[in-house]
Amino acid sequence: MSAKSVLEADGKAILNYHLTRSPVIKKSTLPPPPHNSPPKLASLYFPEDVAPESVLDAAETTYPWLLAPGAKFVAKPDQLIKRRGKSGLLALNKTWEEAKQWVLERAGKPVKVETVTGTLRQFLVEPFVPHKQEEEYYVNIHSLREGDYILFTHEGGVDVGDVDAKAKKILIPVDLKEYPSNEEIAATLLPDVPKFVHNVLVDFINRLYAVYVDCQFTYLEINPLVVVPNADATSASVHFLDLAAKIDQTAEFECGAKWAIARGPAALGLSTAGSGGKVDIDAGPPLEFPAPFGRELSKEEAYIAALDAKTGASLKLTVLNADGRIWTLVAGGGASVVYADAIAAAGFGEELANYGEYSGAPTETQTYHYARTVIDLLLRAPAREEGKVLFIGGGIANFTNVASTFKGVIRALREVAPQLVDHKTKIWVRRAGPNYQEGLKNIKAAGDELKLDIKVYGPEMGVAEIVPVALLGAETKVKEYGEA
Ligand SMILES: *[C@@H]1O[C@H](CO)[C@@H](O)[C@H](O)[C@H]1NC(C)=O
Numbered sequence: 001m002s003a004k005s006v007l008e009a010d011g012k013a014i015l016n017y018h019l020t021r022s023p024v025i026k027k028s029t030l031p032p033p034p035h036n037s038p039p040k041l042a043s044l045y046f047p048e049d050v051a052p053e054s055v056l057d058a059a060e061t062t063y064p065w066l067l068a069p070g071a072k073f074v075a076k077p078d079q080l081i082k083r084r085g086k087s088g089l090l091a092l093n094k095t096w097e098e099a100k101q102w103v104l105e106r107a108g109k110p111v112k113v114e115t116v117t118g119t120l121r122q123f124l125v126e127p128f129v130p131h132k133q134e135e136e137y138y139v140n141i142h143s144l145r146e147g148d149y150i151l152f153t154h155e156g157g158v159d160v161g162d163v164d165a166k167a168k169k170i171l172i173p174v175d176l177k178e179y180p181s182n183e184e185i186a187a188t189l190l191p192d193v194p195k196f197v198h199n200v201l202v203d204f205i206n207r208l209y210a211v212y213v214d215c216q217f218t219y220l221e222i223n224p225l226v227v228v229p230n231a232d233a234t235s236a237s238v239h240f241l242d243l244a245a246k247i248d249q250t251a252e253f254e255c256g257a258k259w260a261i262a263r264g265p266a267a268l269g270l271s272t273a274g275s276g277g278k279v280d281i282d283a284g285p286p287l288e289f290p291a292p293f294g295r296e297l298s299k300e301e302a303y304i305a306a307l308d309a310k311t312g313a314s315l316k317l318t319v320l321n322a323d324g325r326i327w328t329l330v331a332g333g334g335a336s337v338v339y340a341d342a343i344a345a346a347g348f349g350e351e352l353a354n355y356g357e358y359s360g361a362p363t364e365t366q367t368y369h370y371a372r373t374v375i376d377l378l379l380r381a382p383a384r385e386e387g388k389v390l391f392i393g394g395g396i397a398n399f400t401n402v403a404s405t406f407k408g409v410i411r412a413l414r415e416v417a418p419q420l421v422d423h424k425t426k427i428w429v430r431r432a433g434p435n436y437q438e439g440l441k442n443i444k445a446a447g448d449e450l451k452l453d454i455k456v457y458g459p460e461m462g463v464a465e466i467v468p469v470a471l472l473g474a475e476t477k478v479k480e481y482g483e484a
């Protein structure tokens, strides 16, 4: 297990989507609710070389609700900073104009939080939820050897204080058959909470815990959790205003698609030339595990993040091990998860150099820049006796034109072909999707012309199959593309 913090925006998106979908452990207090509407999460990244004003202008197009007349917002950095309220990094009840101003004063600027200095680049803007102090609660779930603890206090908010001392606790044993009854949960966690919200809160806790398990969280804290009664105080609505979460990164194979779908454009209510809501291996983007506050992205990661910010397509790159010998150039969030997992399963996790993906129909030029960056990093890693491996692949794209993106990849290969040969790089291509035949034919021809050590496969080769074939010399019946 590798517990990694996630962005607040991602944690919220996952909760919002899966709260009504993850299976509850036992029958809850309320009938299954309708699915939540897409969450209003304006997640804003401010790259070094882009004017912050233009990021904010673009946000108005992506998130039209920012311009709703009279709307009020919360703005805050989303960079794994604890106790933002105490550090003056939380703006509440602001109009969009005020929120913009607040963000502009901080975006791209260094700030010292306790002992750590970092640059503020990632912000979250959300609707402000007016509520009273006494409607603020605190809930925390964390995993220990003996099971998962759920902590709850009826006094949440910035000044929650010593939670360990004052929170009510319940242990969920490892054997979920012993999951507590609704009555036990209410009696243990909610003695200080008005009776009329018990049903709603127990249901929320049951569902929250279901998501925690289903999506392999290892830590989840909501503070404040706001419970606003309806007009006649018979029921209430629940809002998770501030959230910190860790997720088990090694669960990517099992959960990658769940994390991705909750963060896809359809789930977030964003208009794109999207996938019509269908879940497939191209569902992206993959969940990112941001660096701790104060650790800046490497130059290459920042460059790709900047490219990504400028386009509707998705371009993601995380360098896991700059000295690694196995590199991936993969289209689609789902596929990148499958590759990473297959490489780890083959016993090469330590050698996996990068993680990332391109999807959402990037142009030929964008793909070229993306590919060039990955290949440059590959060539910068120390040469190895056993050579290097580059996987060029993806699932079955529906919207990314394989022929055109492969033109970008081929251009990148062409520029550094002799160096790739020097580094004894074996290239394994597997791709399907619109115009894949043309793409595969071209990359095969270019590889042969450039004397690259390249193998090219079409959809007959499984994404998970090509990895053991490449790394372990496993047998395969699948013929290379174009072979009789
Ligand atoms: C939000 O700000 C407005 C003034 O802009 C004020 O009238 C209102 O009371 C504030 N709401 C809360 C909940 O603080």
Ligand SMILES: *[C@@H]1O[C@H](CO)[C@@H](O)[C@H](O)[C@H]1NC(C)=O
Pocket: 275, 276, 277, 278, 396, 397, 398
């Ligand atoms: C995506 O492509 C697959 C395979 O061609 C097809 O079965 C599926 O219907 C497509 N999905 C969408 C949303 O177009």
